[in-house]
Amino acid sequence: MMGSRKLDFFICVLSVLPLICFSATFVPVDNYLIDCGAPANTTVGDRQFAADNFFKKLLSTQKDVLANTSSKPITSFSDSSLYQTARIFTGSSKYTFSVNQKGRHWIRLYFYPFVYGNYNLSIANFAVATQKNVLLSNFTVQKNSVMKEYSVNVTSDTLEITFTPSNNSIAFINAIEVVSVPDDLIADDANTISPPGRYSGLLTEAIETIWRINMGGPIVSFENDTLDRNWLPDQNFLVQPNLAVTASNIPAVKYVQGGATQNSAPPIVYGTLTEMNSNNDPNSNFNVTWQFNVDPGFQYLVRLHFCDIVSNSLNQLYFNVYINSWLAVENFDLSVAVNALAAPYYVDLVTPSIVGNKFSVSIGPSPVNNDYPNAILNGLEIMKMNDSLGSLSAGTAVIVNNSNSKKKVGMIVGVSLGTIGAVILAGVFFMLCRKGRLARHRLSKTWVPISINDGASHTMGSKFSNVTTGSVASNIGYRIPFLAVQEATNNFDESLVIGIGGFGKVYKGVLNDGTTVAVKRGNPRSQQGLAEFRTEIEMLSQFRHRHLVSLIGYCDERNEMILIYEYMEKGTLKSHLYGSGMPSLSWKERLEICIGAARGLHYLHTGYAKAVIHRDVKSANILLDENLMAKVADFGLSKTGPEIDQTHVSTAVKGSFGYLDPEYFRRQQLTEKSDVYSFGVVLFEVLCARPVIDPSLPREMVNLAEWAMKWQKRGQLDQIIDPTLAGKIRSDSLRKFGETAEKCLADFGVDRPSMGDVLWNLEYALQLQEAVVQGDPEENSTNMIGELSPQVNNFNHDASVSAAQFEASSVDDLSGVSMSRVFSQLVKSEGR
Template sequence: MSDSGLKIFVFALSILSLAWLCCGFNPVDNYLIDCGSISDTTVGDRVFLADNSTSNTLSTPKNIFAKSSTSVTSSDDSLLYQTARILDGTSKYSFSIQQPGRHWIRLYFYPFVHDSYNMSKANFDVSTQDHVLMSNFSVNSNVVKEFSVNVTSSSLEITFTPSSNSFAFLNAFEVVSVPDTLITDGASTFNPLGKFQGMLSQALETIFRVNMGGPTILPENDTLGRTWVPDQSFLINKNSATNISRISAVKYVDGGATPNIAPNTVYGTATMMNSADNPSSNFNVTWQFNVDPGFQYLVRFHFCDIVSKGLNDLYFDVYIDSWIVSNDLDPSVLLFNTLAGALYLDFVTALTVNNKLLVSIGPSSLPNVSPNAILNGLEIMKMNNSLGSLSRSASLLSDSSSKKNVGMIVGLTFGAVIAVVLAAIIFMLCRKRKKLARQGYSKTWIPLSISGGHSHTVGSKYSNGTTVSVDSNLGYRIPFVAVQEATNNFDESWVIGIGGFGKVYKGALNDGTKVAVKRGNPRSQQGLAEFQTEIEMLSQFRHRHLVSLIGYCDEKNEMILIYEYMENGTLKGHLYGSGRPSLSWKERLEICIGAARGLHYLHTGYAKAVIHRDVKSANILLDENLMAKVADFGLSKTGPEIDQTHVSTAVKGSFGYLDPEYFRRQQLTEKSDVYSFGVVLFEVLCARPVIDPTLPREMVNLAEWAMKWQKKGQLEQIIDPTLVGKVRPDSLRKFGETAEKCLADFGVDRPSMGDVLWNLEYALQLQEVVVPGDPEENSTNMIGELSPQINNFSHVDISVSTAQFGASSVDDLSGASMSKVFSQLVKSEGR
């Protein structure tokens, strides 16, 4: 071949390659349906077929087409929102699948009023053969829900199940094949470290798809018909970031991303750390996203170094929440030293425990590296839970109507007899309840279930009819009418707090007893299990440093817990954010000592330890005398058996307080509470949040930041400004050493709560009492090593406790007096 012929061949090959990239992926299965429409609808370069198309089959009780009376212009897909199909009863779409594998299911919703159907009132579930996609779904504005499922059979069924006395609707949908390479088993995990296994079978819901530093990308500009949104609304501090665009520089190379992973308009723009060439810049760029707690998430980062002018010029760190997921990342190195190569990295989070997910980038700590960091794109996808559900409130839907029919026959057969019996029972209960409501509550509460084994069913709004049996010694039920009366019918002006379980109201029983009433939120992830655990745990405990459970109510589909009222609220509220007066150092020490006593009792007061699992300043409450009481036992769990070292369980707790060893290994011990309490100690000392993404990078995580100063011996540099000059150095040193020991990386290296309690008592003594000639006055290692001189403090400790709490209260309700506690702590055989 001549030189000119070779050039023509190479040119033609280049044109063909470019054309292949432009045409994108050609899906084998490609169902696009405009529901309720009698004609095809063109959106961009895609054609949505009329609803009567033979490409799918629909089984539905009624054929109801709806057309909007007004022009809908709320989105670029507005044509799809002009019509809808009403599904007034359980309905099923069936699709023939030519190529099994991963498929996208996109559902379009826009509620408008049609005849007697107001679509904003619709409430329904959506499921496939294997997964619940949505449960109790309703919508007030246009939305597209995108799911990714792995279809392993020759058909896909999508079932719409309206809630009782409601209906379902749908404006349009897509069922489309996606490339097998789009979702692989290559995601990394940091709990535990390694690779996530089983991603191919996961159902995913796209929660966010973000184009960092760039504009909105519409489906017609994406090879897989995706929409990417700008990142500005998710940035916590917009001044920390700047944008950059170099779309022409993007390269797709072997081993990296492809145009199907993300278009070059994603990789060619980026949000960059706004360091302004300042070599001392040291902060993170952070985005915040709202998520559903109780799920794991696949987080996909898109990187392309369009910033550097040469190789090995850009190194940075990547975080999810407070966990570093990539250290000293250089995107070019990962692509065999290709500058501006498109790259993506997948990470799977641990089970989320709150409704915020933070993603951050920040400068590397490597020497001689300019501070900079970039992110080009981000995708966050919810993963189905162990029930195969992507919905917080879903239980798997039964696909067998025969069971319902059998139940109906049995119900009709025995209905008359049951009705008579129930009527008699209800009549007697109503009379008794009215009588109880008039008489008061001190001796009239009804047990949740009698010991004969009968059970009580908590309403379906919380548990989908789950039945829970609790022995009669597990607390008492307060009538709902009494709870209403105590809270002035749940007066919003009486709300004193809002947590994961629901709102907390101040109230008063008819005998004048002040109470705190925690009313479960039906949308809360903390539902039946936490409600039952709280009753089971607190009904067993009687200790002056644990909040007392007065009763509960589970009538009318409610889950309500009634506690003793704590006049001074949470410890957290006294430290920052609420405007309350600052606590003195002595008050803080006494509060920490009280909380430590409560946790020590949990760990040692029974045959098996009880592990709180959510120790934090918000769960330490203060009465009118600022005496501390540990609260919120919804996540508590009994400890390991005698012949075991730990309990294997899913990770639960609050970020910033969570034991990293428990997080990594999912192995729970009492030392997990000790770690969390160590974080609380630093929180008490510094009076700032445990996680604050608005601060410079090295200060975001309180525990890490405080430990650096503690190890330098300069803890006084970061204490609450209101304490400056008011803390004796020895007391501060002892307090810091105690917190440091609590935060040891490995549980075996942490002290017991008994040791922590002893050292906090000693820190209080060092603040209040000067002991001449004490050889341990300047000790740097009290935990686990008690000198003979320390034994002489036992009489001082008891007298101080007696003075503080009164002689009659020296003995805890657990039966362990301070003298006994200290004798066990001091004697080697008692430790």
Template structure:
């Protein structure tokens, strides 16, 4: 076995030796069209011959034959011979290829923009389509690229159309239409959001976005029996020091039940990236790769595994994540064929992407004893799937919910009582089987009401009767009858919906005593369910604080999960920053809101027997009452902190994209400092009044935290503040606020301040903003710094016990209140968890 990337030379030599053996036994495509567009002679690339364009002209229908040739020799990687010439399309043009064997085919389009005469190909804009699919929409290319698509061709002919956009033109350097092995794309992919299986994959059009060789060098088309190219993973790794490369080509086995050499070549399965956990049996972190993707589309992710690390079977167990979703728990590569080094792959289909970033992680298991912490990945393929319109380009259409239509049809069809009973019995059987399967996977999302009798519930069940806050004895006063909730919301009138969150819809309502309420009704199809419902009740029934949400009541009758909060007149902090048209806030108002939220979080971290970590701090979870007083909301993901003799809690990563603590994501070790990081993002969000992730902006501006930190380090934070605040923030107040946010966003939790420290510094920033120097006619001086307490000017000088006493003195009043608090959790939830 070899380690380190220094083995690249040796690997390359091995690849050249392996290539002849691989190609000799490779797949022979039935359909194999290779065209060098614009060339008058055949072009050989590796062992493949691309025919001259004039020889292939009978495939093309075009209004004008225009060839282009580069003025200088093109040297662009392995495909440079194909980039010397191009064909120009001034009008709609079509290639028509006869298909000898229907099935999946690769369509590879080669582009290299050069200038030829009056044609500057970097300015070309065009569409590429087939009768059933749109591959490229308004496509424009600035550098060499190969766009690879695969589509299931069912007709005798495949027609590929090039359509210039407006007054522009289209171009193409080379073209492949090649048969794909029948078993390459199978219908056994899993989904994880929600959990289940994806059906219909063989009929999806796919675009290869990434094909990555973990732990090894580039694998060229010459070393892949299907002509694929695999790129190294080092440019996608987050935290190179957390991973090491390994190789062991001789160990790789292709056996029944696993992969074949058509799945991926030996050069991929024989290398891997693994955790850098050597000599540290307590290692607990993830190895993570990050990829840019197009929002609005689903993606097929194919993970390639081959245990070339272990000495014995059942030595290696690890977890696999897509974003923060645990998609494979306790994966044991040796279990595929009861042997080591057996090549295999696993397919997963994502939900339609909201973010333009996709992260893949591997990490150690925390649930199996006596297993050395390690994890490996040999290869990864990421393929975009066509949307409901058959398109792989352009914006995706809104996702429609057709389940209601199916339910209507089912109801009409099942009109005979006996049939209904049979169907219900079958559904019940499937429900139980799926629930057991998901429970084994460790991430069940099944909807299980707290009371399952379906009628008036009188108990939370034995699961909650062990003296917890959700037991019958402690929470009877919180239970509100379903009939009262139904009446308060006017029978859940849809016109009364004031928000939609991850748990379900939120309705405005009025109880029979006149109290305005917000009613959060759980959706059975939601990604959230019993765990979040239980946690919300447990947390909110224990805490009383003026800056935290408190529960008015809950209802778990009739298989419902409903949470009731007092109505908050001014909604979320987020709605007052951007996107909703709500009135803008002054700088003083924003500081006071941040201070209130910090007080609430500080109480969570210090005011209870064990620290409570919120885990989902964001502007959408900071609510404002009629006086714009801030309260922290939505405790569905909250978790109690570590024991006294521990530093962290090891747990699966959850939170909202853009606010998530990178150290928590990498190491799966949750501390109060994870909340501090998220709050730092909120501070910059308050200052700049823009989303934390905005894919529509230029690349350097997409991530708010990164963008703001760059400007802060330049000392020019005033250049990016909310336009409504320009000229209204005193420089020293802005400086202190920026310093506070910067410290919150430190890469490592140990370098971040506590919430108590953050609170002191925000109070100080407010004092700097409000400071008045006698005799200053314009009331705009910041020279009162010297008159303020010097100890709060530095995080390290804060006495946490003093800050806790000072800022939590008001909690006595909170605890003595008779009524519950005045907010509801998260009216607007646009970020995914």
């Protein structure tokens, strides 16, 4: 009997050992907790923050001030006492912490602005940095208490945190934590969502916690977290709270091997969740969405926490997860991951560089389980990753739409060989950076052709297998489910149709994250089909530019071919020129639209390893946003240009009648100069505000390009301009514009300018239009501008050289470049 009891006890111990292992409290090797400016130690929960006078030897400063306040800040957590004192720095100052165990460390910085004597901390402006990373720059805390949490990889024996006042201001800090992080908390790699794949190198990244959310549960303070983290409840972030319900079963949570641990998140996070409010309705079909504010221009590490405390059996719950409009996790089944109910598990995902400041996470049903559609989420962490310069500061962010990896450009370290050697090294470095950037761009945007089998595409059920049964896996980051498209367009409501083209109808829609989009739905009877659909996706997924319409996603389910773009409020350029009754555009607006379109085309021709030829440049494919900024659209006919050792691409003739390059038509040899010809037709279309082909007109007027060229060669272009522009175009601006269009329409491609030259000349035409000459009674006077400087008179002679230099220095993006500074000194009357 005694032996039996011993055996039972032994079995019981064995059964709880895994729980002990998985819930063991982490003891950090480095654990600096400092209450800055405090006269004595401060106890917060079960932790003690030491007065930083005891750490005076760690602090190097020119001058510091100890400050305190009697006001208590409003904070969600029980740490308000840390904000009542501060150390103020009037010059650059740093803390130097000895590191006993290298690796990842938390840095938590506490800030609360108050007034102390002559110091108003709410107007303090400063930067905070470590040896490798900029954490904050131009940072100001105006009213509320703020805690910033970072996780950095420390590879040296010390960690320095430097506070540097900006703009003759001051810096301050209320409290600091520097604490070791468990080695296994963040792995070195994670899945990427666009394009799908693996991201390696997380161990070296500095990370800032932007949001840490407990879905369906209460606030979780550091007192209830093994790593002293705070978790906010999710209610305030739900976009449509009525679509969500919560569930709680904390005692059911059991940490298992192969799943998450208590260091990943505490039981109070895994034991509560938010799920679909479907009431077990098999017809339920909607997403639950949360929305957060983030800093644009950065990639984010997103950690999704799951624990199935609602299912009655394994393999019952299948669902999808979306991040912004990307399908991030498809047909997810927790049973496969942990093979147990109520077992915690998390998934790490790396996003591309985020463009806007809104970040949405959605969960929705999967078609795999039609009986009881449901989706759950227990916890969420959104962590900002440092940029290529090691910065986490929003003030240094560079917003790039197509950034899908953060591989660093390799740097060559050379030995200085004197002044000449240094110059050569700098030149080599610049070229390698550019080459590396282009190569990285190509690798990060490689698309496998879409697999179509009877009109349907196929992918594996689990995103984490990284295996495809079709060929869509590398595109999946852009895939949007058909149900989401239906929801966005109110089931393709005809009242939402905003255009009809060769591919099909275009609908205005709103995605579940609030993004307004244009949805182009392919018509099965259209002459444009799979090839154009695939080309559009491949082209727009490779290129991101301010003057190219952005592809948000596509759908290829249910025999559908649907493309989803950013919504352009003002429609097509064509609709603003004739036929729609819209108000007439001013000459300045028309010039700026032409300049924007030229920038987009110039980027296509020069911004990639090989030129991309649009092949369908026309006013209907130049779209305008709410500010009339132009963006080139419709890449279904686009084609990559010739190899370096070739002059052209031989291909069947495609394009729109009236805009088609006659040389391309005759010889079926395509170059980027074919786009230049089509753009020349657009220029005359903009000037004359009439269709490019109008059979109702007299024979000599039917073809706009031929008709306008006759008047241009006579020097009488002003006789055929849009009547609404009469008397409003300066003669010099009109002359330069006409000359540019004429050169674009040269019979032979070799005689036409590059798009860089066209852009240069259009910028010049705009400057001539805006130039104000002393004595002119009207800004819009059509009087001839007086004799210009020799530089201007010799402009045509130097244009090609200047434009070539312009192209070479701005291959990646001309969207922010203006020639205004170049031309302002040439055309200002006081500069003559």
